[in-house]
Amino acid sequence: MADDTPPSETPAQRRLTTDPERIREWAEARDAVPIRVRDGEGHGHSFARRDEMGEHHEEVTWDEFAERFEDDDLVFVYHEEEPTGEGMGFFEIVERDRAFERADLGRDELEDSLRRGETVTTEIVETQVVETEVVERDTIESEVIDTELVEREVVDSERLSRDIVDTEFVADDTIEVAVDETRLDTIEEIERYIVESRIVDIDIEQDQEMERDVVETDIELESVQRSILESDVLRSSVTADDVLEREAIQSQRTEGDAVRSELIERRTVEEELDERRRLVYVFEESELLESEIVGSEVLDGEIIDIEEYDRMEAGEMEAGAVGDESTASPESEAGMGPADASPVELSHHDQGKDVVDESGQQIGMVAEVEGQTAYIDPEPGLTDRLKARLDWGGHGDEDYPVEAPQILEITDDEVVIRSE
Numbered sequence: 009m010a011d012d013t014p015p016s017e018t019p020a021q022r023r024l025t026t027d028p029e030r031i032r033e034w035a036e037a038r039d040a041v042p043i044r045v046r047d048g049e050g051h052g053h054s055f056a057r058r059d060e061m062g063e064h065h066e067e068v069t070w071d072e073f074a075e076r077f078e079d080d081d082l083v084f085v086y087h088e089e090e091p092t093g094e095g096m097g098f099f100e101i102v103e104r105d106r107a108f109e110r111a112d113l114g115r116d117e118l119e120d121s122l123r124r125g126e127t128v129t130t131e132i133v134e135t136q137v138v139e140t141e142v143v144e145r146d147t148i149e150s151e152v153i154d155t156e157l158v159e160r161e162v163v164d165s166e167r168l169s170r171d172i173v174d175t176e177f178v179a180d181d182t183i184e185v186a187v188d189e190t191r192l193d194t195i196e197e198i199e200r201y202i203v204e205s206r207i208v209d210i211d212i213e214q215d216q217e218m219e220r221d222v223v224e225t226d227i228e229l230e231s232v233q234r235s236i237l238e239s240d241v242l243r244s245s246v247t248a249d250d251v252l253e254r255e256a257i258q259s260q261r262t263e264g265d266a267v268r269s270e271l272i273e274r275r276t277v278e279e280e281l282d283e284r285r286r287l288v289y290v291f292e293e294s295e296l297l298e299s300e301i302v303g304s305e306v307l308d309g310e311i312i313d314i315e316e317y318d319r320m321e322a323g324e325m326e327a328g329a330v331g332d333e334s335t336a337s338p339e340s341e342a343g344m345g346p347a348d349a350s351p352v353e354l355s356h357h358d359q360g361k362d363v364v365d366e367s368g369q370q371i372g373m374v375a376e377v378e379g380q381t382a383y384i385d386p387e388p389g390l391t392d393r394l395k396a397r398l399d400w401g402g403h404g405d406e407d408y409p410v411e412a413p414q415i416l417e418i419t420d421d422e423v424v425i426r427s428e
Contacts, residue, residue, distance in 0.1 A: 024085050028074040031084045038096045042073035051080050053101045077101075148235045154202035158272075164194040173284065181291040188284050195277045203241060203269045204262075205232045229259045232267045244275040296387065352415045354380050362422045363410075374423055375407045382415070382423065383407035 025031065035041065040055040043065045053076065056065055068076075077084075085100040167189060174186040230252060237248040237257070251257055251271075259269040354377050363371045363384050375385035385407050410425055417424040 023087070024083050026077075026083055028070070028077065031077075032070055034084075034086060034099075040096055042068050042070060044068050051076075051082060051101070051103075053077065053080070053082065055096065055099065057096070148205050148232060150203050150205040150232075150236050150239060150241055152201055152241055153204050156200045157197065158200055159196075159198040161196050162193050163196050166192045168192055168280075178288075183289050183291075185287045185289065186284065187287060188282065191281045191283065193279045193281060195279060196274070197277055198272065198274050199243075200272050201241070201270070203236055203271070205236065205267045205269065206265055229261075229267060233257050233259055233269060236269055236271075242273050243277075244273060246273075352412055352418050354382055354412055354415070354418075358382065358418060358423060361418075364422050364424055366416060366424065366427045371425070372408075380412040382410045382412075384410055 035055050038055075039057050041058060043054055043056050043061065045052045045054055046064045046066055053073070056062075058067075061067070081104045082101050083104050085102060087097045087099075169188075169190045171188045172185060173188055176184045178184050233252060234248050236242075237246055237251055257269055257271040259267050262268050356377055358374050358377055361374050363374060363382075365371060370387070372384045372386035374382050376383045414425055415423060416426050
């Protein structure tokens with residue numbers, strides 16, 4: 009095994025020896041000890057300084073080294089010039105046959121000299137194999153050329169807030185409300201990717217100078233797959249080792265240096281949404297909870313004397329009597345008295361109509377009609393009005409009966425009763 013001195017700087021004159029004492033003298037001059045290289049190729053014998061020993065180096069005793077050196081039939085080769093400063097200089101521990109092949113002396117002559125324990129100086133033909141560590145860094149560029157969202161399902165939704173923006177009555181019993189809502193959705197998605205990867209740059213580092221074209225590069229598919237999984241191509245973070253172990257990503261080479269990969273990603277996503285909604289509400293029931301006069305203003309007024317008021321009241325009574333006679337039915341002319349005559353006729357169609365007095369003030373609603381008697385429900389709600397229109401149920405205990413003679417007029421929407 010040789011040190012890291014470049015071959016171009018190595019002198020041609022070398023010394024060869026099999027004498028353990030000469031080898032020990034050379035090593036101690038450089039503060040080096042014999043070691044065995046674990047998991048190394050060949051015989052595994054070498055030398056290293058104690059402060060430079062690595063994790064694969066195991067120090068051995070000189071006795072053990074000498075025994076193994078002889079058993080393995082080895083030769084120690086080193087520089088004729090022996091520097092003892094920085095560095096250990098060039099050295100090799102090679103098999104005897106290999107040393108003989110490289111030396112310029114005859115095999116027999118060299119063999120005899122080594123057997124006698126002599127140190128032989130010779131010129132060696134360089135056929136040294138230099139172990140070179142090559143570090144290749146490839147820059148891989150990946151591009152998603154096709155993607156398809158195969159499945160998307162909302163598995164949970166939570167409303168975070170709701171604020172009323174606007175309200176509007178669009179009918180007597182209908183209201184529209186505009187609201188702003190914020191919602192958090194949990195979504196499960198499955199997406200298919202087709203990714204194309206290319207090598208865009210190669211950086212090679214090596215511990216010996218050599219032409220770049222000596223090193224052949226052939227990128228592995230696993231390296232491409234790992235670069236995809238560790239990049240930002242996917243939306244979720246994944247463990248590359250687990251995906252590669254399960255072979256969940258498929259890759260193949262295409263024309264040129266490109267690699268095309270196919271993979272399917274399943275992920276859970278949380279999305280926060282801001283939405284504006286229009287809500288429509290229809291009133292089913294109305295109830296007066298409280299009433300308060302907030303303002304009152306007299307628009308006109310005068311003082312009248314008592315006699316004038318009495319004359320006005322008497323004139324209204326006479327006008328009413330004339331009106332009764334002029335609107336009397338043929339039956340009344342035939343002998344029926346004014347008390348028996350009815351100016352209007354009630355029917356079931358009058359149920360649900362508003363009941364007002366002569367001044368237009370609403371009193372209530374016709375809840376039910378039985379014959380020529382109307383039962384009045386004072387200030388009813390919407391539900392009672394619908395029930396009356398549809399003739400649901402009979403009159404209640406709080407309904408007030410009004411006979412037909414008490415009714416002044418019946419219109420399409422109202423029943424007007426006499427004030428008296």
